[in-house]
Amino acid sequence: MTAIPLQEDAAKPAPTIKTNKASADKWGQQVIELGFCLVPSLLLRAQQRIGLNPTQLAVLLQLCDFWWDKERKPFPSKETLAQRLSLSERQVQRYVAELEQAGLVQRIERRSSNGGKLSNTYDLSGLVKRLQELEPEFREIEESAKAARKAVTKRGYKAAAKTGAEVSR
Numbered sequence: 053m054t055a056i057p058l059q060e061d062a063a064k065p066a067p068t069i070k071t072n073k074a075s076a077d078k079w080g081q082q083v084i085e086l087g088f089c090l091v092p093s094l095l096l097r098a099q100q101r102i103g104l105n106p107t108q109l110a111v112l113l114q115l116c117d118f119w120w121d122k123e124r125k126p127f128p129s130k131e132t133l134a135q136r137l138s139l140s141e142r143q144v145q146r147y148v149a150e151l152e153q154a155g156l157v158q159r160i161e162r163r164s165s166n167g168g169k170l171s172n173t174y175d176l177s178g179l180v181k182r183l184q185e186l187e188p189e190f191r192e193i194e195e196s197a198k199a200a201r202k203a204v205t206k207r208g209y210k211a212a213a214k215t216g217a218e219v220s221r
Contacts (some may be wrong), residue, residue: 079080087116095179103154110137111147115157115174129171148174156182207213 118126
């Protein structure tokens, strides 16, 4: 864990929420007004490949919900994460340590101007890097599936003949 001194930025308000009509139509305007979190679908699709169990994914999603600006890393307290996830603070610590060991999260200790401890800051650049590494492989699979779907819709499409071994399976 890296320690850095902190400027008192905890009092900054969350950014103004901008929504589009499609989100409000889908979820309801009042629901969206309480906030939303932008998470790449690849995180959900690649959960198994990244080696995340459901609780580790839930912890990451909670951290993402606090990550509003690229330049300002999230810093929710263990208590807040524990309440949101129905876990103990110690369990949250263990899951974050596992994510840190996997290279997806880096905890950065925060201190107030008088030297007191504050909640950790969480650097998610390891997760971002891992998703960027997986993107080409997932894109290739997606494009192959898209091409196969397109081929099926073309006139004169005939499925490849199955061999005797394939038919008996």
